[in-house]
Amino acid sequence: MELTPFMKSLGLKYPIFQGGMAWVADGKLAAAVSNAGGLGIIGAGNAPGDVVEAEIKTAKSLTDRPFGVNVMLLSPYAEDVVKVILAHQDSIAVVTTGAGNPGKYVADFKAAGIKVIPVVGSVALARMMERVGADAVVAEGMESGGHIGKLTTMALVPQVVDAVKIPVIAAGGIGDGRGMAAAFMLGAQGVQMGTRFLVATESKVHPNYKKAVLKAKDASTMVTGDFAGHPSRVLKNKMAKKYIKLEKAEALKDKPDFAELEELGSGSLRRAVIDGDTATGSFMAGEIAGMVHKEQSAAEILQDVYQQADKLLSGKD
CATH class of the missing domain: 3.20.20.70 (Aldolase class I)
Structure with a gap:
């Protein structure tokens, strides 16, 4: 080639x-x-x-x-x-x-x-x-x-x-x-x-992050932040599911407040990459993780x- x-x-x-x-x-x-x-x-x-x-x-x-x-x-x-x-x-x-x-x-x-x-x-x-x-x-x-x-x-x-x-x-x-x-x-x-x-x-990513990617399947990712206008694809975990739940709740309000979402997301990528925090870390990965x-x-x-x-x-x- x-x-x-x-x-x-x-x-x-x-x-x-x-x-x-x-x-x-x-x-x-x-x-x-x-x-x-x-x-x-x-x-x-x-x-x-x-x-x-x-x-x-x-x-x-x-x-x-x-x-x-x-x-x-x-x-x-x-x-x-x-x-x-x-x-x-x-x-x-x-x-x-x-x-x-x-x-x-x-x-x-x-x-x-x-x-x-x-x-x-x-x-x-x-x-x-x-x-x-x-x-x-x-x-x-x-x-x-x-x-x-x-x-x-x-x-x-x-x-x-x-x-x-x-x-x-x-x-x-x-x-x-x-x-x-x-x-x-x-x-x-x-x-x-x-x-x-x-x-x-x-x-340098934490072994927990690598393990999560290696265990991923075709439907292991989800998109957070879509409602707030900042969509991001991540591996499914407790943090991502909690984020989606809060997003949906805010979407139903007349005056959405993103403060709790911002607090939840702040530092989440660092917690995934450096700390390997599977509960509150944002494990960003593409849909090919299952490959x-x-x-x-x-x-x-x-x-x-x-x-x-x-x-x-x-x-x-």
């Missing part, structure tokens, strides 16, 4: 991005993915600039290959994170963005030789990102873990491909070579995976996915 010129420009062996998952995607995981030939991405999330800088330095100490940083633009520290990225432009090949418009940063990133690849959930947003100068977009369907949009990957990707001239990377519901091959047939030039890397040996059956190194994950996709697309035995 031949890489496209865009993927070659990133210095990749495999056209596979590792999702920039908050609290999960640290410098160690990003370096492992990059060393294995994919694009490792550090997830800034809501972390302050100095925390993100420490992860960038960790990645730089572990790999001499390009890696990326995901910037959540609604974070109160977004400006500081951008400054940190620009200070380390020698190593950072890509910035992916979410939760906002990166337009005001695009010129500075490009001047630093950093490619800008926003995550989008609609054709309208993809077109907007193309207009502000994005180099590519990640079209992410609602099958993904964490914060989601309204369209499925199968419906979203080909429509985005038809709507923009820049490269499209498919994400959401992709966990093996079959998903990657399907994404290529839909017109994508690469894929982004998050859930599969949750159980990478280099992933993840073993813990592997980042290198093994990349090789397995790529080889299966290559076999399917080339017709090799």
